[in-house]
Amino acid sequence: MAAAGAAPARTPARGRQRASHSLDTVLGEAIAILDESGEPALTFRALAARLGGGVASIYWYVSSRDELLEKATEEVMGRVLVETEPLVHGPDPIANVRAIAVALFDEFVRRPWFGQFMLRNSGMQPNSMAMFERLGQQLMRLDLTPRQQFHAVSSIVSYVVGVAADLAEPPPKEFLESGLTRSEFLEVLGQRWRELGPERFPFAHHVAGEMAVHDDLDVFRSGLDLLLDGLRLQAERGAGASDAAP
Amino acid sequence: MAAAGAAPARTPARGRQRASHSLDTVLGEAIAILDESGEPALTFRALAARLGGGVASIYWYVSSRDELLEKATEEVMGRVLVETEPLVHGPDPIANVRAIAVALFDEFVRRPWFGQFMLRNSGMQPNSMAMFERLGQQLMRLDLTPRQQFHAVSSIVSYVVGVAADLAEPPPKEFLESGLTRSEFLEVLGQRWRELGPERFPFAHHVAGEMAVHDDLDVFRSGLDLLLDGLRLQAERGAGASDAAP
DNA sequence: CCATCGTATCGAACACCGTTCTACGAGGGT
DNA sequence: ACCCTCGTAGAACGGTGTTCGATACGATGG
Incomplete structure (x- = not known):
């Protein structure tokens, strides 16, 4: 392709x-x-x-607009597969998964429509399947049950695509009309959170500063790391440990 | 509301x-x-x-179709807020977050359009904000920096909404035309994965059985638990530990 | 009782979309 | 020279969100 x-x-x-x-x-x-x-x-x-x-x-x-978008996403996913091929050979499988996920996310940021449509898709085109396979092969090297592996890959893909689709939404028109830069606008939003008052909105008040200076890529990576830390923990416990909550 | x-x-x-x-x-x-x-x-x-x-x-x-959907989601989120209010009083904040997230996800499953539009939204309506606040208040009880808290809540929300939006997509028309039940169709898909062959698709081959019997709610919960396990680990390390990758 | 005026309802039209029908050119094989 | 298939394309269809202007209702004030 x-x-x-x-x-x-x-x-x-x-x-x-x-x-x-x-x-x-x-x-x-x-x-x-x-x-x-x-x-x-x-x-x-x-x-x-x-x-x-x-x-x-x-x-x-x-034969339809959907098929057009489908073929377009397949094409782009094919390119991502080619670009990320070198990332599978590192010694630590979880680090490899992280690298692949970040690369995929980068492409989603570069092409918002790509992430948006990946979500809409049942994700069973050949190249999407190949990406799923690629991530899964890394997880096969961990001490996990097939079920744990399946769940983990599904969750990781969902997370990456979900965050990407979220970011893909056009910014609120209040921002577009304001003429402010991104960081100026974030500062306004942060100030608004701060003014919500620590009594009824202690959390918003507390993290208003973070909100004002946050970087989307950092937020994504940080959540991905939480996910992968949990996964590493699960692998260390070994395939025998229970998969369900107590 | x-x-x-x-x-x-x-x-x-x-x-x-x-x-x-x-x-x-x-x-x-x-x-x-x-x-x-x-x-x-x-x-x-x-x-x-x-x-x-x-x-x-x-x-x-x-004043527009978007505003109609926006008001509808606000209304529904308001109801969810009322229903989940009792869940914030447990002793373990992470368990509370889990309970709230699962309840929210349940509503997303019940009303696919709800999750779909939450994604499209910048999520800054009053009731969405209140949900963010509610989750954040739980995390404030952990030993984390404001930045870690902000990242964690953002990631959890993204994960929940992302998985929900994924599931909200209508099933492939191949399924609708087949007349099969859900589990029968999953079995067909699993068989197809199995036949991909263990040489070029070792992972798909390996987890075909899981794919064939998986339950979407289980997959969601399992990813959520990975995320929360990672978060618990981060909290145990304490607020001093680095937030970035080495 | 009537005139008035803001609130709310509605029919008709507009611009645009994906999709389909049908006709028609161009090129190669026989 | 013919035909026949592959591609191209104009015009139309049914559907969408949205706008405009006219119109009715119900309370208000004389």
């Missing part, structure tokens, strides 16, 4: 001809629109205009 | 009159549609038909 053959792209220059596409150009332009303007901007009409053709032509390559 | 005053509901019976609404009835019927038929089914036309009135009337109470 990520390494497909070259495509004819466009008709050469021979007089006035009709537009000529290929699955690769369609996917490429679709991804370009998604990257530039986000998921809602990917309409068949916008894509057709970009391809210099008619709307209905797209349906020759793709 | 959750306990608002009674509404006039509908005009009595005096001849042929025009419909009469109120914010409460609008929200109530909207939630009813969402519960019965899911988020895409909530259209202004469907809602208007249900209210026995015209489409444009709804705009008197709500």
Whole structure:
């Protein structure tokens, strides 16, 4: 997928001809629109205009908008798989999982639509499956039951995709209208939390400063580490220990 | 919110009159549609038909579809807050967090649209804020820095909402068309994983059986426990320990 | 009892979306 | 030269959220 053959792209220059596409150009332009303007901007009409053709032509390559997004995510996930391949060879499997998860998250941050759609997907396309497999292979090296491994991989993937999808949401319009920078706006929000008062909102009051200066990537990594610390603990206890709460 | 005053509901019976609404009835019927038929089914036309009135009337109470969903989620979150209030008084703060998270997740399972929209939200409505506060107050009882507390609550919320949003997606149409029961379909999927072969897909092969019999609630709880185990570990190390990776 | 005025309801229209139908060009094989 | 398949494309359909202007209701004040 990520390494497909070259495509004819466009008709050469021979007089006035009709537009000529290929699955690769369609996917490429679709991804370009998604990257530039986000998921809602990917309409068949916008894509057709970009391809210099008619709307209905797209349906020759793709049978619905969902399938278009599906193929686009598969394509991107394929690239991530290639990029993260070197990360599986470290000695500590949990460190490897961490590295892969962070890399995946990075891509989600770079392409918000990607994380958004991974969530919508049942996640059973080949490349998503391969990512699941890759994480799972690391966990196979730990002393865990199959059930524990299955649960752990599922949880990690859910966490990564969940946080990414959360971050993918467009910022509140109050921010867009304010014209403030990100950190200025966070400072305003922090101040608002501080003013909530320590009686009824002791926690918000207490962490207002953290809220005001927080970095999304730090928050993500910190939660991921909690998850992986718990996992390490579970592995140290060994596969015999109970999987359920007391 | 959750306990608002009674509404006039509908005009009595005096001849042929025009419909009469109120914010409460609008929200109530909207939630009813969402519960019965899911988020895409909530259209202004469907809602208007249900209210026995015209489409444009709804705009008197709500200025957009997003605001309608926002108010609906606030309403439901208000109810969850009331229901989970008793859970904050246990001796172990982490156990309390667990109980609250599970209750919240239950509501997300009961109302898929609720989790879906919580994700879309910046989560800064009063009742969402109150839920954040409630979880945070528990964590304030642990020996953690404000930053660790802030990160932990954010991660837990992200995890809960993320898994819920994942589960909220409609099942693949292959399942709907198959006419199989859930467990029968899972068995088919498990078999498919098993057949992937242990050479190229050792992990999928290895956990195929777990996949075939897994329960979504178990998977959720198991990941939540990993997260909370990591958190407990962090608290035991004390607030002095480093928050970042070495 | 009537005129007034703000509140609330509603029908019709607009712009846009995904999708489908149908017709029509271009190129290669025979 | 023909045909036949592969792609392209215009126009339309049914649906959506949203807006506009007209209109009715119900309380208020004379």
